[in-house]
Amino acid sequence: MLKALRGTKDILPAEMGPWLLIEQYARDMFPLYGYKEIRTPIIEEASLFSRSIGEYTDIVKKEMYAFSDRGGRTIALRPEGTTSIVRAYLENSLSQGQGLVKLFYIGPMFRSERPQKGRQRQFHQLGIEAIGSDNPFLDVEVIAVAVRFLEKIGVKDFCLRINSLGCKKDKINMIEKTRQRIKDYVDSLCGECQERYKKNVLRIFDCKRDSCREAIKDVTFETVLCDDCNEHFNAVKEGLERIRLAYVYDPKVVRGLDYYTKTVFEITQEDLGAKDAVSAGGRYNNLIKELGGKHTPAIGFSFGIERLILALERHSMALKSPPNIFILTTGPALYKEAFMVMDVLRRRGISCDIDYQNRSLKAQMRNAERSNVRFAVIFGDEEFCKNKVILRDMEKREQKEVELKDIVDEINREVAEKVPKCY
Numbered sequence: 001m002l003k004a005l006r007g008t009k010d011i012l013p014a015e016m017g018p019w020l021l022i023e024q025y026a027r028d029m030f031p032l033y034g035y036k037e038i039r040t041p042i043i044e045e046a047s048l049f050s051r052s053i054g055e056y057t058d059i060v061k062k063e064m065y066a067f068s069d070r071g072g073r074t075i076a077l078r079p080e081g082t083t084s085i086v087r088a089y090l091e092n093s094l095s096q097g098q099g100l101v102k103l104f105y106i107g108p109m110f111r112s113e114r115p116q117k118g119r120q121r122q123f124h125q126l127g128i129e130a131i132g133s134d135n136p137f138l139d140v141e142v143i144a145v146a147v148r149f150l151e152k153i154g155v156k157d158f159c160l161r162i163n164s165l166g167c168k169k170d171k172i173n174m175i176e177k178t179r180q181r182i183k184d185y186v187d188s189l190c191g192e193c194q195e196r197y198k199k200n201v202l203r204i205f206d207c208k209r210d211s212c213r214e215a216i217k218d219v220t221f222e223t224v225l226c227d228d229c230n231e232h233f234n235a236v237k238e239g240l241e242r243i244r245l246a247y248v249y250d251p252k253v254v255r256g257l258d259y260y261t262k263t264v265f266e267i268t269q270e271d272l273g274a275k276d277a278v279s280a281g282g283r284y285n286n287l288i289k290e291l292g293g294k295h296t297p298a299i300g301f302s303f304g305i306e307r308l309i310l311a312l313e314r315h316s317m318a319l320k321s322p323p324n325i326f327i328l329t330t331g332p333a334l335y336k337e338a339f340m341v342m343d344v345l346r347r348r349g350i351s352c353d354i355d356y357q358n359r360s361l362k363a364q365m366r367n368a369e370r371s372n373v374r375f376a377v378i379f380g381d382e383e384f385c386k387n388k389v390i391l392r393d394m395e396k397r398e399q400k401e402v403e404l405k406d407i408v409d410e411i412n413r414e415v416a417e418k419v420p421k422c423y
């Protein structure tokens with residue numbers, strides 16, 4: 001039997017609930033902060049990613065799906081969203097007439113990693129990018145969007161860790177200092193980290209091997225920032241405190257992509273363990289210039305949607321598929337009336353369905369129960385003779401008779417609040 005590729009997954013209808021919920025909350029919430037949706041292609045020229053993410057990063061060196069197309073161009077499946085957004089920003093002159101451009105995106109990304117819980121080869125990101133300002137309050141806003149979103153969808157026990165990598169000069173200093181500090185531990189590191197020590201020493205902190213993590217766990221790390229970057233970082237921390245966003249300063253948050261400068265952050269969650277972040281982001285003040293634009297500071301983050309869902313799994317409330325209404329009838333004679341009610345409900349934005357298989361009432365009820373239906377409207381012969389139907393609350397297992405002429409209003413009044421509108 002043909003199977004989905006390793007590290008990729010079908011998202012089945014029964015699993016769609018949290019996906020829709022997360023996407024809908026994002027589309028409702030991000031515009032409140034001024035972010036507008038953008039969709040970019042899944043394929044790009046591979047060189048775009050090596051220039052932005054960095055040639056020696058794991059993402060580009062080991063994980064990027066790159067191939068030659070029929071025209072001999074080297075194409076890559078995008079491993080992340082930021083680079084494509086910046087390309088689109090430059091190509092479409094999105095900055096024209098606007099100081100700051102705020103965008104959000106939702107879509108699949110591809111990295112050839114070893115699949116495990118919360119790590120796939122095709123995964124989905126939900127992210128925002130704010131391009132055009134170095135104001136530290138923008139950093140606070142971007143971090144606040146991430147944290148408030150997690151609160152809104154009901155993720156608990158998460159930890160926000162922040163750091164500043166400083167400007168280009170600070171980063172070079174930091175790389176040099178880190179190299180000196182790690183020097184004595186190099187022999188205990190894996191072969192890859194020994195290579196990283198030479199070419200990209202900060203990436204050692206991203207190594208997922210326990211032995212490497214153990215070897216460098218005592219390496220003290222102190223970020224020395226220039227006055228400007230220090231002031232910026234202090235303003236970010238103060239801003240977070242002002243709006244009561246709890247954070248931990250963690251100098252080991254150095255991020256796995258080369259484009260970062262100044263503020264960087266990661267959000268981890270207890271259920272996922274500390275290795276894999278549910279969300280990560282930071283400033284990338286030099287990237288737009290490096291990709292051919294004017295100097296334009298920018299900041300953003302992205303969530304991994306699969307990880308958001310894992311983080312939510314303990315809190316089953318938020319994961320329930322949207323409840324709806326099932327219409328049950330004792331036979332085709334009552335179908336026409338039932339169909340009219342269903343049509344009105346759907347036009348009012350209340351999701352409902354009916355049995356098309358002429359099954360017994362008992363079988364229809366079993367089906368309604370299995371499908372997690374919240375309410376059932378039963379068109380029974382006996383009640384129908386009295387111009388009535390039964391409205392059954394499937395969760396409370398309570399039911400009452402309602403006049404047929406009142407059923408839509410009754411559902412609207414009593415039920416509509418508990419049943420989400422169709423999107």
Ligand code: HAM
Pocket residue numbers: 079080081082083111113118119120121122123124125127128129256276277278279280281282283299300301302303304305306307
């Ligand atoms: P990243 O840390 O590489 O950053 O990925 C962001 C998030 O994507 C991670 O925190 C994780 O939740 C999710 N993720 C990454 N790889 C996988 C995977 N293989 N399977 C499942 N989830 C995964 C970026 O991509 C940056 N573009 C974030 C950013 C936006 N920085 C500024 N703006």
